[in-house]
Amino acid sequence: GEDVEQSLFLSVREGDSSVINCTYTDSSSTYLYWYKQEPGAGLQLLTYIFSNMDMKQDQRLTVLLNKKDKHLSLRIADTQTGDSAIYFCAEDGAGSYQLTFGKGTKLSVIP
Amino acid sequence: GAVVSQHPSRVICKSGTSVKIECRSLDFQATTMFWYRQFPKKSLMLMATSNEGSKATYEQGVEKDKFLINHASLTLSTLTVTSAHPEDSSFYICSARDGTSDNEQFFGPGTRLTVL
Numbered sequence: 001g002e003d004v005e006q007s008l009f010l011s012v013r014e015g016d017s018s019v020i021n022c023t024y025t026d027s028s029s030t031y032l033y034w035y036k037q038e039p040g041a042g043l044q045l046l047t048y049i050f051s052n053m054d055m056k057q058d059q060r061l062t063v064l065l066n067k068k069d070k071h072l073s074l075r076i077a078d079t080q081t082g083d084s085a086i087y088f089c090a091e092d093g094a095g096s097y098q099l100t101f102g103k104g105t106k107l108s109v110i111p
Numbered sequence: 112g113a114v115v116s117q118h119p120s121r122v123i124c125k126s127g128t129s130v131k132i133e134c135r136s137l138d139f140q141a142t143t144m145f146w147y148r149q150f151p152k153k154s155l156m157l158m159a160t161s162n163e164g165s166k167a168t169y170e171q172g173v174e175k176d177k178f179l180i181n182h183a184s185l186t187l188s189t190l191t192v193t194s195a196h197p198e199d200s201s202f203y204i205c206s207a208r209d210g211t212s213d214n215e216q217f218f219g220p221g222t223r224l225t226v227l
Binding site: 004035042043044045048088090098099100101102103104 | 221
């Protein structure tokens with residue numbers, strides 16, 4: 001089956017930028033997503049990018065997509081302690097809406 | 112954004128009993144609902160897709176007789192874990208899409224199931 005890979009942990013200092021990386025195998029993905037999960041909570045859609053775009057910016061969030069390398073990244077500028085959470089990368093197989101998730105990257109922000 | 116609720120948020124049950132988890136779309140009609148299971152240190156795994164008024168489509172390896180899914184209305188889907196065992200203990204998350212948004216799934220807060 002299709003696969004989505006992420007590093008499991010990332011630690012940054014408050015005020016620095018965080019970059020969370022993700023690779024995927026499904027070349028037919030239509031949309032790629034970033035979700036945030038705070039402790040004890042469900043998932044919150046942070047942002048998404050259409051597969052024919054290579055960049056999307058939304059306030060402190062910047063998504064970069066390299067479709068050739070099947071690499072997706074999420075950059076959080078001026079990282080705050082409230083950004084501490086697990087971040088999941090996900091893709092939809094050819095727009096099927098059935099998402100395949102990575103294992104999640106736990107972001108720890110050091111004050 | 113649209114709101115999806117789940118009930119209960121936590122449930123503890125004895126081995127061998129059945130547990131029902133509800134997923135509701137509060138301010139939109141969900142033509143499709145998804146059920147995911149979250150394993151510790153692992154990905155969210157899609158269990159099944161349900162469309163209102165039709166049988167759910169289960170992912171490979173998911174026992175349909177054990178995880179009964181009913182999507183009886185456009186705002187409610189239920190997941191029943193039958194004859195629960197300790198290995199069924201997990202975090203179950205539902206999501207819903209309204210058929211008008213072409214990309215977004217709205218996720219519920221999840222249900223923590225503990226089987227003793």
